[in-house]
Amino acid sequence: MSLTTTSIARLDGAIKTYGRLTALDGANLQIGRGELLALLGPNGAGKTTAIALLLGLIRADAGTVELFGRDPQQIEARRRIGVMLQNAVLPPTLRVGELLRLTASYYPSPRPLAETAELAGIGELLKRPYAKLSGGQQRSVQFALALCGRPELLFLDEPTVGMDIDARQKLWSAIRRLIAEGCAVLLTTHYLEEAEVLADRVCVMAHGRMIHEGTVDELRARVALKRIRCVTGTSIEKVRGWPDVAEARLDGERLHITTADAETVVRHLLGADAQLRELEVQRAGLAEAFTELTRDADEVSATDQREAA
Amino acid sequence: METVISVLASEPASMSRGRVFGAYLAEARSECVRYMRAPAFMLPIMLFPGLFYLVFGVLMVKSEGADAARYLLASYGVFGVMSPGLFGFGVSLALERDGGLLTFKRALPMPPGAYLLGKMLMAMCAAAVVILLLLALSRLAHVALLPTQAGALLLTGVLGVLPFCALGMFIGTVFKGQGAPGMLQLIYLPMSFLSGLWFPLPMLPKFLQQIAPIWPSYHLDKIAMAAVGLNNEPLLPHVLVLLGFAVGFLLLATRRLRRYG
Numbered sequence: 001m002s003l004t005t006t007s008i009a010r011l012d013g014a015i016k017t018y019g020r021l022t023a024l025d026g027a028n029l030q031i032g033r034g035e036l037l038a039l040l041g042p043n044g045a046g047k048t049t050a051i052a053l054l055l056g057l058i059r060a061d062a063g064t065v066e067l068f069g070r071d072p073q074q075i076e077a078r079r080r081i082g083v084m085l086q087n088a089v090l091p092p093t094l095r096v097g098e099l100l101r102l103t104a105s106y107y108p109s110p111r112p113l114a115e116t117a118e119l120a121g122i123g124e125l126l127k128r129p130y131a132k133l134s135g136g137q138q139r140s141v142q143f144a145l146a147l148c149g150r151p152e153l154l155f156l157d158e159p160t161v162g163m164d165i166d167a168r169q170k171l172w173s174a175i176r177r178l179i180a181e182g183c184a185v186l187l188t189t190h191y192l193e194e195a196e197v198l199a200d201r202v203c204v205m206a207h208g209r210m211i212h213e214g215t216v217d218e219l220r221a222r223v224a225l226k227r228i229r230c231v232t233g234t235s236i237e238k239v240r241g242w243p244d245v246a247e248a249r250l251d252g253e254r255l256h257i258t259t260a261d262a263e264t265v266v267r268h269l270l271g272a273d274a275q276l277r278e279l280e281v282q283r284a285g286l287a288e289a290f291t292e293l294t295r296d297a298d299e300v301s302a303t304d305q306r307e308a309a
Numbered sequence: 310m311e312t313v314i315s316v317l318a319s320e321p322a323s324m325s326r327g328r329v330f331g332a333y334l335a336e337a338r339s340e341c342v343r344y345m346r347a348p349a350f351m352l353p354i355m356l357f358p359g360l361f362y363l364v365f366g367v368l369m370v371k372s373e374g375a376d377a378a379r380y381l382l383a384s385y386g387v388f389g390v391m392s393p394g395l396f397g398f399g400v401s402l403a404l405e406r407d408g409g410l411l412t413f414k415r416a417l418p419m420p421p422g423a424y425l426l427g428k429m430l431m432a433m434c435a436a437a438v439v440i441l442l443l444l445a446l447s448r449l450a451h452v453a454l455l456p457t458q459a460g461a462l463l464l465t466g467v468l469g470v471l472p473f474c475a476l477g478m479f480i481g482t483v484f485k486g487q488g489a490p491g492m493l494q495l496i497y498l499p500m501s502f503l504s505g506l507w508f509p510l511p512m513l514p515k516f517l518q519q520i521a522p523i524w525p526s527y528h529l530d531k532i533a534m535a536a537v538g539l540n541n542e543p544l545l546p547h548v549l550v551l552l553g554f555a556v557g558f559l560l561l562a563t564r565r566l567r568r569y570g
Contacts, residue, residue: 055416078418079324085416089408093346094339105335106418108324149418 006033007066008153008184009054014063016049023049025208026063031153036175036185038195041205042294047188048086050205051155054186055083068152079108082151084142086158092131096122096141099130100148107149119177120144121170135162143171147178154178154185160194172197192290204290206297219289226262226283230255232269232276242268254278333423340427341434344397354396354435358389359442361507367450376539378450380509383462383533386443387526388506390466393435394473395480395493398428402481403489425478432474433467440466454537461536469529472551475558476525482565500524525554 007030016024024046031037041047052058053065056072070077104110117123120143139162160168202219204212231253239248247258259265262281344350366381405411414424440463484492504527510518521527528547534540
């Protein structure tokens with residue numbers, strides 16, 4: 001099968017070490033036009049280093065790093081991206097409108113100020129000094145700065161940290177509008193729900209490498225487990241004794257069961273207790289899949305180290 | 310088989326010269342505006358040289374006449390000009406390295422050097438404000454300066470801030486965050502004293518007089534004295550020392566910035 005993809009940003013076998021610490025150990029990543037790729041992984045997995053390479057903030061020790069076919073340290077490449085970093089303290093005395101005008105001045109054909117403000121939902125903040133905004137509003141302004149240059153690729157590093165639910169929903173819908181315009185997004189997030197809602201593809205990192213890449217559904221399918229919740233008189237010891245039950249625990253009066261074969265277990269449950277109520281069956285979310293994947297990677301890495309030793 | 314076609318520079322995001330110039334201008338404007346609006350930054354810069362000059366140069370020298378006031382105008386002018394360079398550059402760079410703003414700017418397509426150029430212009434503006442303030446105060450002590458002398462002093466201040474910008478920048482690349490202000494005070498105050506900005510050099514011990522030429526502020530003081538008509542020695546050596554000092558620290562600082570960010 002021949003599959004042709006157009007990648008606008010690419011890591012190929014990228015290696016980066018800090019002293020004895022290997023932050024990236026042959027990382028591969030490709031972002032195509034107009035897609036949203038979520039980069040997931042526990043702290044220390046190498047996400048930040050991967051992004052820093054693509055932004056040209058640091059140089060790789062080995063491997064290829066490309067942004068629009070160029071070295072990211074070339075300004076021409078970066079004129080096509082927008083950036084929202086996890087923590088950047090912006091000048092507190094500048095007004096929001098001034099910050100937007102300044103950032104827009106770096107780009108060849110930026111969005112009009114009003115359009116940027118409308119997209120990011122910060123129209124009423126333009127005259128306010130940055131320091132006077134709430135944490136969530138500051139994040140919204142940082143998002144506005146990221147999109148003001150009409151970028152073709154947007155880097156969003158933990159964009160919704162510190163936002164309330166309403167602001168988060170607004171940001172999500174703004175991201176969808178940008179994608180509809182053809183903008184690609186590289187998103188890192190700790191909220192798996194966010195990746196689930198937005199991402200076309202998910203890339204999971206652990207120990208400086210990509211351990212899984214695929215659609216959200218593919219990632220979920222890697223984990224066949226399902227969750228059952230109910231209130232029942234059947235004792236937890238008895239439930240644990242059934243085959244197919246991977247795990248059972250009590251949370252108050254509610255019984256939580258994890259299993260690969262939900263249908264059989266539900267049949268057992270109903271057979272054992274006719275009074276059973278509040279039955280719920282759920283497929284495992286991205287969170288479980290993610291935990292399982294990274295746990296596997298931890299075990300592999302531990303084995304590797306033992307073998308090496 | 311997966312084929313990867315990278316998007317080459319198919320549509321070069323070229324930027325007109327006018328827009329690039331506009332970006333430099335916007336950066337410089339933002340730097341100036343943000344600090345002029347920050348009293349915690351501007352007040353100490355204005356207040357210390359202003360107050361010192363008012364007390365020692367205007368009120369206390371009444372008996373000794375306008376010459377002493379003229380002498381102190383130059384040396385407090387130098388004292389006042391050092392601080393926007395050292396603190397404006399050093400403290401803000403140290404804080405912005407710590408707070409992630411510098412990283413953010415480096416990720417953005419900001420034209421190279423715009424960030425430092427903006428800060429430099431800001432320090433020059435602040436230096437001009439300090440000199441103008443001292444010039445205004447000197448009228449109270451009946452210091453009669455020719456317009457050319459006042460202009461020369463202003464120019465000395467505006468350009469003389471640059472070596473201290475370079476020194477501040479270097480300190481700002483060595484210390485991160487809140488460590489820098491303390492370190493800069495440790496440099497600023499002793500250096501001012503040792504180069505004769507507070508008390509005329511002949512009043513200091515012989516040894517301190519001999520080592521005074523190692524301080525850049527000593528050389529700037531010589532030029533400022535010439536500006537107000539109190540020094541007829543050739544100025545070129547002092548200008549060259551200051552230039553070398555500025556270039557040296559600028560190179561050291563840019564190397565550190567490039568290496569450690």
